[in-house]
Amino acid sequence: MSLATATALPPPEVSVLVPARDEAENLPELVRQAREALLPLPYACELVIVNDGSQDGSADVLRQLADQHSFVRVVTHRAPHGIADALRSGATAARGRVLVFWPADLQYRPADLPGLVAPILAGEADVVTGAKQGAYEKRFVSWVYNGLCRWLFGIRVTDLNSVKAYRREVMASVPPRPDWHRFMVVVAAAEGYRLAERPVPLYPRRAGKSKFGLGRIPVGVLDLLSVWFQLRFGRKPMLFFGLSGAILIFLGFLLGIVALVERYVFHFGYRPLLYLIMLLVITGIALFGFGFVGELVAGVREDVRALEQEVDRLRERAER
16 A cells, blocks of 8 residues: 655545545546535545556546645555455545545535534534435345344434545444445444434436446345344354353253153154254354354454554554
8 A cells, every 4th residue: 555645734624535446537527526615614624535456547647636636645555455445544544533435436526525524523423424315226225225224233324325424433443344334334333423414415427337236235235244243242252152052952952851751751762853952952062162262252352452442542642
């Protein structure tokens, strides 16, 4: 990862993170609109564009834009890493205390960005997500995804997969996993951050093509279940594995009593029942083992998290 910057500026209040892969045709217009929308604001802003392994000449376009506009910064990935890694790289390079995820495809206009950031700057929210307004492709898929999220996590937000503004510290709570940026609102809500929502118009794509295909749907569903499991049982894995194992062992015990009664009272043996008893007991013991291992992993993760917090405190103290 490499970083190119223009003329040094005072630390901005808001950093707009723009993952861009093969968006050379859209980038000049994006920067032009961002300049018109952001520079007149009463607080300083910067545009951090992450070139995520583009192969269409985006690197040359971004180099020129960074030279021409002092509020533009460029982060480069040599190979595509995905939006989640792009946002993390952009956050590392960004200087603002408020971060904004903003796509480069011009389906969202920078003129709507101040309204998204306003609740955070006013101290009313920690995370603000945009609710898409207007017609767009794959609306049904988005409706299903948002409905599942609201049902599983109890998040009363219309659109979880849209532009977002959030405090810098929220980024630390999201695991660095591929595509998990989609669940930032869910994870933030679980950590106790305040949520807000603002309508954001959606416009047709002017150039380039969407990186989202139907093949991402099964992956998205599996990610959804993974996030749900980690939020619900991540810190207490024995609650899931131990309870499941205990139920299976108990069922095996009951069936064992039934088998003994049939064998010694009714003088009738049924070998498949014996196999079922063995399967239930062995599976239950295995689940108990997974639970113990999970508790060890959860303990290590908590220790690492505490260590990271201590390092952050020491770094802040050293900077003072």
